[in-house]
Amino acid sequence: DEGKLWGARFAGGPSPELAALSKSTHFDWALASYDIAGSRAHARALAAAGYLSDVELAGMIGALDVLEADVVSGSFVAAESDEDVHGALERGLIERAGAELGGKLRAGRSRNDQIATLVRLYLRDHAGIIAERLIALIDAIAAQADAHPTAIMPGRTHLQHAQPVLLAHHLLAHCWPLLRDLERLADWDRRANVSPYGSGALAGSTLGLDPLLVARELGFADSSENSIDGTAARDVVAEFAFVAAQIGVDVSRFAEEIILWNTREFGFVTLDDAYSTGSSIMPQKKNPDIAELARGKAGRLIGNLTGLLTTLKGLPLAYNRDLQEDKEPVFDSVQTLEVVLPAFAGMVATLRFHTDRMAELAPQGFSLATDVAEWLVKQHVPFRNAHEITGSLVKSAEDLGVELSDLTDEQLAAVSPLLTPEVRSVLTVEGSVASRTGAGGTAPDRVAEQLAALTERVRAL
Ligand code: ARG
Numbered sequence: 001d002e003g004k005l006w007g008a009r010f011a012g013g014p015s016p017e018l019a020a021l022s023k024s025t026h027f028d029w030a031l032a033s034y035d036i037a038g039s040r041a042h043a044r045a046l047a048a049a050g051y052l053s054d055v056e057l058a059g060m061i062g063a064l065d066v067l068e069a070d071v072v073s074g075s076f077v078a079a080e081s082d083e084d085v086h087g088a089l090e091r092g093l094i095e096r097a098g099a100e101l102g103g104k105l106r107a108g109r110s111r112n113d114q115i116a117t118l119v120r121l122y123l124r125d126h127a128g129i130i131a132e133r134l135i136a137l138i139d140a141i142a143a144q145a146d147a148h149p150t151a152i153m154p155g156r157t158h159l160q161h162a163q164p165v166l167l168a169h170h171l172l173a174h175c176w177p178l179l180r181d182l183e184r185l186a187d188w189d190r191r192a193n194v195s196p197y198g199s200g201a202l203a204g205s206t207l208g209l210d211p212l213l214v215a216r217e218l219g220f221a222d223s224s225e226n227s228i229d230g231t232a233a234r235d236v237v238a239e240f241a242f243v244a245a246q247i248g249v250d251v252s253r254f255a256e257e258i259i260l261w262n263t264r265e266f267g268f269v270t271l272d273d274a275y276s277t278g279s280s281i282m283p284q285k286k287n288p289d290i291a292e293l294a295r296g297k298a299g300r301l302i303g304n305l306t307g308l309l310t311t312l313k314g315l316p317l318a319y320n321r322d323l324q325e326d327k328e329p330v331f332d333s334v335q336t337l338e339v340v341l342p343a344f345a346g347m348v349a350t351l352r353f354h355t356d357r358m359a360e361l362a363p364q365g366f367s368l369a370t371d372v373a374e375w376l377v378k379q380h381v382p383f384r385n386a387h388e389i390t391g392s393l394v395k396s397a398e399d400l401g402v403e404l405s406d407l408t409d410e411q412l413a414a415v416s417p418l419l420t421p422e423v424r425s426v427l428t429v430e431g432s433v434a435s436r437t438g439a440g441g442t443a444p445d446r447v448a449e450q451l452a453a454l455t456e457r458v459r460a461l
Contacts, residue, residue: 005087005111010330026079027328028085034121035089036068041217042109045198045209051108056443063097077265080278086111103304105199109197112231112319118329121218123240126334127185132461133341134182134247138175138458140349141254144450145171149444151355152429153268154362161365167358168451169442175454176251182461184243187284191239195220196230202318203227211263232318234308237326241305244333248294248301255291258351262288267357272350275343290347294340301336304329357436362429366394368404371426371435372419380417 007013014022038059047057067089069078082088094102147170155165195218198204198211204227213224224230238247261268271288279285311325326421369390376386398413405427412419425431437443440450 003393004081004083005090005106006049014018015192020433022259024327025082025088027331028115029078029088030331031085031115031327032089033068033120034072034086034118036064037072037121037218038114038117038214039089039093039105041214042209043105043198044146044178044217045211045213045256045455046104046107046207048210048213049208050084050103052209053240056104059093059097059101060093060105063093063102071331072130084111086093086114099270108200108207110199110201110231111385112201113196113199113227115323116199116231116233117218119194119330120195120201120220123237123330123334124189124213124219126338127189127192127240130244130247130334130337130341131182131185132145132344133338134178134185135458136180137341137348138182138454140345141171141175142451142454143349144348145169145175147354148353149448151353151358152362153355153358154365154367161361161367163367164362164432165442166433166444166447167355168351169447172252172447172450172454174250179454179457181243181247181250182260182458184246186461188236188239188243190232192236193221194224195219195222196227199224199227199230202231202367226279228318231280231321232323233314233324237313237330238305238308240299241308241330243329244337245298245301245305245338248298248340251340252298254348258291258347259288259295262291268354270354271347272352275347275350277428288347290343294344295338297336302451304333330386359429363403363405366397368427368429369394371432372404372423375423375426376418379418389418392416393419436456 028284043052043057043064044054044059052060062214070092071089076092078085078088079091082091090106093105096102104238112435147169148171151167152164153167153170155162155163155170155267195215197214198209199220214244215221215223244360250457258269258271270285273286275290276286277289279287308326308329311322315322334458372393373383373386373390374449377383381389393404393412396411397407399408405424409421412421412423426435431447433442440446
């Protein structure tokens with residue numbers, strides 16, 4: 001029966017329950033065009049080894065081209081009786097090339113080496129799409145940093161006011177992890193750039209086919225060094241799922257901040273109407289659903305990774321059908337990122353920042369205390385003493401219910417004679433930020449250099 005790749009040694013067909021469990025066409029159809037590309041390359045390897053004449057090869061390629069066009073147009077689809085994409089496409093090939101020629105293609109290959117190759121082709125293509133969308137997000141964040149070169153916000157640790165920082169510095173702090181994710185994708189590709197095709201079921205082929213021929217035609221640099229590893233390993237899939245999860249986590253941390261910044265209590269940002277949502281009951285609401293979905297979907301991306309690793313744990317070599325469970329999670333990770341990243345980038349690009357509100361809050365919560373302590377160090381006070389003096393200064397300001405800059409000269413001197421009126425020079429957020437000139441610091445010049453370095457690193461990829 002057409003579309004079935006096995007059966008002769010069986011007394012009858014599979015039970016309907018088995019067929020229902022075994023079926024994978026509803027998700028592996030995403031690999032159809034890669035399967036056909038693999039078939040073209042494999043046909044050439046068969047011809048090179050003398051198993052197809054020139055005429056047969058031309059007929060085979062022609063039929064595969066027609067089949068691909070029919071898959072793309074939707075006129076060829078998986079049938080109820082097809083177990084998987086490979087069986088369906090062999091059925092389609094035989095319908096187009098005839099049983100004699102169509103029946104020759106399967107020589108020397110197995111669904112085990114096919115699937116291991118196809119999932120790499122799929123992931124390598126989508127890694128490219130995800131990388132583009134990541135770059136668009138980095139660009140959107142960097143453009144906001146560029147547009148706000150002097151705005152100062154309260155920098156936080158433990159979510160408490162810590163030290164003032166440039167808004168641009170904080171925004172760029174979200175770009176660097178995303179840049180490393182981009183670099184992770186590029187590095188992942190070095191390992192994904194190996195074709196398992198030719199590994200056969202697990203032991204290789206007796207037919208003298210050249211795996212490198214197939215590999216090169218499919219855009220891989222190399223073919224598997226070990227046919228068992230070629231068919232059984234899925235670390236490349238798991239590693240991709242990790243990078244996807246890390247991207248999700250990195251976006252989620254920014255999402256969480258945007259959600260906070262968008263509250264009335266913070267009041268740091270306003271979301272563009274096109275990138276926010278309303279409530280079905282509360283007419284006044286404007287919600288940050290993009291950020292919330294991005295944060296929520298990070299959990300899903302982590303789940304895909306952990307599910308996959310759990311499937312792999314304890315699997316003996318070589319191929320086991322459990323390995324079919326790699327595709328739905330990693331396809332889901334791909335699809336999730338491909339919709340999250342553009343929405344998130346659009347939200348970021350259209351964010352309006354309320355820099356007055358940030359500036360108002362930046363000096364509050366004694367955020368200039370470290371500046372006072374370091375000013376004392378510059379007067380050659382040991383830091384341990386400087387920390388103590390400044391701590392007492394904070395305590396007296398807190399007792400008086402004022403900020404550090406509100407203290408009078410007398411009040412300063414009462415804490416310590418070392419606190420001369422000159423200390424006021426560091427009691428502004430602008431002075432604080434401008435003085436953090438060390439490499440990687442938040443001084444405006446350093447941040448401008450940082451933005452240039454980031455842009456350079458993204459372009460170099
Ligand atoms: N659908 C399988 C998978 O995704 C590939 C086919 C291998 N099937 C088999 N019975 N050996 O891994």
